[in-house]
Amino acid sequence: MAALRFQALPGFRDFTPRECAVRNYLFETWRSVARKYGFVEYDTPVLEDTALYLKKSGGELSSQLFRFEDQGGRDVCLRPEVTASLARLAAQHQRDFPKPLKWFEIGQCFRYEKPQKGRGREFYQFNVDILGEAGPAADAELIALAIDTMRAFGFRKGDFVVRVSDRQAWLDFAAQRQVAEERIPEFLQIIDKLEREKPEVTAEKLATFGIEASEVTSFIAHPENASSAYEAIRADLAARDLADFIDLDLSIVRGLAYYTGVVFEVFDSKKSMRAVAGGGRYDTLVTTLSEGNVDLPATGFAMGDYVIRNLIEETTDPRMQLETHLLRQGAACEVYLVLADDAKRPEALGVLSDLRQAGISCDLPFGSVKIGKQFQNAEKAGARFALVVGSEFPELTLKVLASRTEEKCHFLGLADWLRDRLQEPDGPLLA
Structure with a gap:
């Protein structure tokens, strides 16, 4: 049979009724857990001013934008993630709501990158954020929510781990070695790719900063380099009987430039795929986007539909839970x-x-x-x-x-x- 002339573009998906049912299962689970934690739902446009995402996101994101000029001559892009849009929204409307803001969103994002397992050019994200609270209790609340989201999908202790790190520790590391401020994003990108690049490539890149690879590995190996915020988070999660789900891992820094403190990523225990979810503290983003008019500390995380679905389908109990749901609801x-x-x-x-x-x-x-x-x-x-x-x-x-x-x-x-x-x-x- 000859191929049809028109098909979905590379990296984009059609959703048959069954695919919609799976997507709805993810959405329903996300919404259920978020609401149990007292979060309320918001949304932002999928089309934004490109400058919003160039101003602070940094890293590879600027090269992955679906960017074009609209008929009004505006430089616009399809949102590649939601945090910057949320910061814009919060800066504009935060006076209308009591603090802290506990908001979540489920929406579509777009990035022009190579389609592969766990990654497409369009995807849905579950975004959960707390704005207006600077203390580690907010970070612990989000990590707990991420853990309970995984458990709601049927994952058990031992199926996944939350790797928690401290970006501020790396900023201190860079300052002690006199890394120029304008090169800090470049340095953090190297740390972010430690597990994905060959050691010799990493060593060569670090050498341009006058830093030896052994200094980095030694820093990662010493948990005392993390700030006191990590211990406060661990104590909080221990009180919830969730501390066994987290590990301190200073190799995690996250790729986006706006992170300022504790960051974390959720991985399957076998590390068979990329991070299932990730996020962290971004205390200066709202201030930056509001040009100093609004000071609103914030922390949040996102979970994409691609990776969590792949992991569900490859793990026995979550897969059976999904199939049972589809039989009952489909x-x-x-x-x-x-x-x-x-x-x-x-x-x-x-x-x-x-x-x-x-x-x-x-x-x-x-x-x-x-x-x-x-x-x-x-x-x-x-x-x-x-x-x-x-x-x-x-x-x-x-x-x-x-x-x-x-x-x-x-x-x-x-x-x-x-x-x-x-x-x-x-x-x-x-x-």
């Missing part, structure tokens, strides 16, 4: 109307309308279809019940598709009766 309808007598279509449409008005999802064939085919369609739709409408109307026959049993019912009071039946454990998953 049905096109709960009740499928089978027309045993085409002359009764008007009556069937009346039943259909009444059931839908009562909040019961149901469907029926558009035209004349053999009864056997209608039952097949009912099963393909994932319906629990087939409701047969025939010549005996208003008497009806209800068939339980999982058990192949049937019983008689009447049109009068049907919606209430069916609602009760749908609560009983005789569906396809529980038969």
Whole structure:
């Protein structure tokens, strides 16, 4: 079969109904955990002024922008991440809300980079931030939320680890070695890529700063180089019985330039893929974007849909939890109307309308279809019940598709009766 002329662009995805169901599962889990923690939802436009992301994000991000001039002559880009957009929004509206702000967002982002496992050119992110709180308790709250998000997906202790680091420690390291301020982002990029680049490449890059690779490895090996904020975070998580999920790892610095303090990344324990989630403290970003008009310390993290889905599908318990959810929630309808007598279509449409008005999802064939085919369609739709409408109307026959049993019912009071039946454990998953 010849390939179709038009397909999704490289790095972009179509979402079939099943793919949408998986995406909705991720979104529902993210929202559920965030709301349990007292966070409220916000959103920002996917199109932003390019300068917003050039001003402070730094690193490779500026080369990955989907950037263009719009019809008004403005230099704009599709947002590559959400933190800068949030900082803009918070600077503008923070007076309207009590502090701290505990906000979350689920939205689409775009980066022009090479598509590969766990990475595309468009992706959805779960962004969770606390603004207006400078103490380590806010960082601990976010790390706890990240841990509980992983557990909500079915991951257990030992499946993943939160690697916590301290960017301020590296800024102090650079200052002690007289790294020029304008070169600090370049230096931090080298540290950020320690695990991804060959040691000889790293050593060559560090040499341009007059720093030996052994100095870096020695610094990482000594946990006392972390600030007191880390110990406060660990104590907080210990009180929640979550300290076993974190490890101090000073090799983590995060790639974006706006981070100022504690940073962290969530990895699967086997490190079989890139970070599942990551974030940290960015106390100066709101001040920078507001040109000094708003001082709002902040910390946050993001989790992308690509990597977490890959990890779910490659881990037994989370994969089974996902599949069970899809079976329970993925049905096109709960009740499928089978027309045993085409002359009764008007009556069937009346039943259909009444059931839908009562909040019961149901469907029926558009035209004349053999009864056997209608039952097949009912099963393909994932319906629990087939409701047969025939010549005996208003008497009806209800068939339980999982058990192949049937019983008689009447049109009068049907919606209430069916609602009760749908609560009983005789569906396809529980038969």
